[in-house]
Amino acid sequence: MSTLQTTTTLRRGPVPRNSLRTTASIVGWLFIVTYVTAIAAKVAFYPPLFDGDYVTGPGQDTRVLWGAVFEAVLIIANIGTATFLWPVLKRQHESLAMSYVAARIMESVFIAVGVLSVLTVVTLRQTYAAADPGATAGLTVAGDAFVTVQEWTFGLGPNFVVGVGNGVILGYLMYRSRLVPRKLAVLGLVGGPLLILSAAAAMVGVIELDGTWQVLSAVPEFFWELGLGIYLVVKGFKPSPVTAGTDDER
Template identity: 30%
Template sequence: MNTTRLHSRTLGILFILPFFAYGIGTALVTSVLKEPVNLAAVAGQRTPFVGGALLLLLNSIIVVGIGVLFFPILRERSPSISVAYVCTRVMEAVLLLVGVVFLLSILQLGESAQGQTTPELVTLFKLLSKGNFWAYQLAMIILGAGSVPFFLSLYQSRLLPSFLPLLGAVGYGLLALGSVFELFGLPWGVLFSGPGGLFELFLGGWLIAKGFRTVTPSVAVTPSVAA
């Protein structure tokens, strides 16, 4: 299978971009959402809040692009896994978008509060924040669970050095496990997401610099026998 350099470089860039889009977007949003709850402050910092939400939205678009660009790479070898990986990325994006909706609802809540911070509004604020938390963790569970078989299939394809897909399978497996722990109240998600995050950066750099291998199926040659 011949994968063009432009294709692999684009895929590499898409693996690196979410690190910045989601990281900066989250930093902007969390800089506004501080404890104790101050809805007036949220409404007064609309620009950084919306800017962060837009970066989170961009991240959702990028992850779908990763699935779409990876689809033709393994389509011939593992069509079902390729389709499943695209679906994984789409479901991840949808859940992350749900999280963005929760965040924008917090902004609307702050603007509607008109400077008031009643117990009812604080409770609603916390519910919306928790909704964003759950949406993110579920997205990471789906991403991790769907990526493990994909990278194991990529390992079998020999399109990348064997250590890379194996690191990816382990990293995404840990990512899913960490999110499960988070849902049960154990704050281990950041620790378990580290290997997967570093893998994505490394894979992105590898694809930009070296791309995929060209794997030519071996052809058995049967010598002709004179009668």
């Protein structure tokens, strides 16, 4: 056996099947957590931010702050999906697997900026709005600016970057590796480019940010990620060349 063959064998050496099953289950649950936290924050907790002038209004601080907490958990779950998948995906394509980790981290950075914007808006309302009625106009502008930042971080992170990472890169790796049914992975390969295009269109003003077209473009990606999470929890990884040499296949 040549040196190159030996190195390849060591790098792609046997991985215990029970370890792969555990990894699949953890990743699946983490994807489900990303759904619960992202949807809860956007749909259940953050709406008061976008109903008029939050800073000088009555506010629903506790509700909004819970949204920030949920998004903080979302960041942890996002990075967890990538780091737990890394040892498996690198057996298919190491560079793309690292690119997926990087994309997931970048998505989390955008989310973190959005969380900071939300916390800033709440702090402005609590600290200045009641204390200085004469500064209402300035506070309104500042509050609107931070709310707009939050909207755009959602448009760029969970839309554009997700289209690249979870859509194109993860969809391709799962399709090539056959770790999940290929029909499921195709949803990522379709949904990823749609998210990228819709986010780009929103950036240049062709469509409305978070509007109907952007929501519709997210449908394939929605079912791809949800389906992936459920499949990994219920079934685990499918036997494939990537899992060759595991205990169950000897």
